[in-house]
Amino acid sequence: MLEVNKETFEAEVLNAGGAIAVDWWSPQCEPCKELMPEVEAMAGKYGASIKFCKVNVVENRRLALANKVLGLPTFLFFKDGQKVAELAGPEACTPEAIEAELKKLA
């Protein structure tokens, strides 16, 4: 998964085109860390058609707020620079829900 930050987000996500999934996380967020291996596995599975990025919100708080990310974990799904779907909060971010969005996006 590609680690993006406030400097690279625009180029790697907004202007990159195609299907992109962005995992917003922080080192304090236990549910985020717990999800990470499964998201990595999905990155392997869907990596050919979807680009996987992650943002550590502790270092990129403004970027998170600009994207209206105010809770963790959050997954945003982009298609050609447009946000098309979102999963926010630990209840919404189940591996099943994430995979369902990926299938729609791919």
Place this chain on the structure above:
Amino acid sequence: MMTEIYDLIIVGGGPAGMTAAIYGARAKMRTLLIEKAKHGGQAATTEEVENWPGAGKTTGPDLMKQFREHTEHLGVEMIKEDVARVDLQGDVKVIETRKGNRYEGRAVILAPGAHPRTLGVKGEGPLRGKGVSYCATCDADFFTELDVVVVGSGDAAVEESLYLTKFCESVTMIVLHPEGTMDANKASQERAYANPKIKYVWQSAIEEIKGDGIVESVVLKHLGTGELTEMPTNGVFIFIGTVPNTEFLKDTGLALDPRGYILADPETMATNLDGVFAAGDARQKWLRQIVTAASDGAIAACAAEKYLAEEEHLRSEVLEPKEPVLAVFWSPASKESLDVLSWAEQANTAAGGTFKLARIDLYKSARLAKRYGVTQVPSVLLFVNGEVVDRLEGNFDEFTHWLTEKTAVAAANRR
């Protein structure tokens, strides 16, 4: 292929489940621990922990990491799966996971824990993860130098408020009770009152959470006057208790209370189903803490061990022998029962040892006694091929005669 049957399967890897696993492993039970997400359960997302004896001031994630390492170190088999369906009624309990795997165990400890209760007000659902949060450790960072409200006044609400003050400009607690009354422990209350960043709105409840995409304000209702006021805020943290994770246990024959908590004997953690025990926050109980979850886990594991020993004893001594079994329920306190034991032994030997004798101490095997409807000592049950075919209770004046008769029947059947 024969599936291996575990001695003990534990559902849930929070403090209750991990403690049960530690006791299970130390009792040399073949133990499987199933956890769907993060080991540590709710404790793993609780930042400040100051009441785990011996640890002083620690954090939930640190403490749960130690629990997990301890459990792993003892060789407990741990798998990460989500339990979908259980069949708990038979001698062998079956646990099926969402991945479609099937596990079998002779005893089960249910420690599925609980999750935060939602307020159920307008705006809460759509703004979840958009300023509405149930996890301060996860989301506090976002609210650095911002203003938040905390709903609730129990231990979790007060302790998480204190944690939030490390980030936020202000933390306003919305408390149902009149001024000066909170549900939290006194030590935490005093720390909250001493913290200049924590403010209070007393005797009030949230009526609605408002915001366009992210939280912007809350509508508060004063419970005395009914007056509504709108208060701007950046975040709403909700700590108003929990809901047990027992959805998968409905309609399994397991007794739950109307709110979904598992009903278990507080003395032994035994549920209404044989060989099924409950531990931790999902159990109906008075105090839900890491330390009481651990206590439940220890008791449940020891009770499960005792259950397995009894079952094993029952199988090898009573149910599985080829010859008919004369089970004598006795108690050291009943002289008559001791006499019956000794008569049974003498008469059986004299008649050529037709029966295998099984001694069952009524009080040590109360559950077993209950299963066979034995309420007094002495009682004598005659088992053939694992089934009760005859019984003698109450009056033992004719015991020798009864035994002679049964010996003759058994001898006739053998011919």
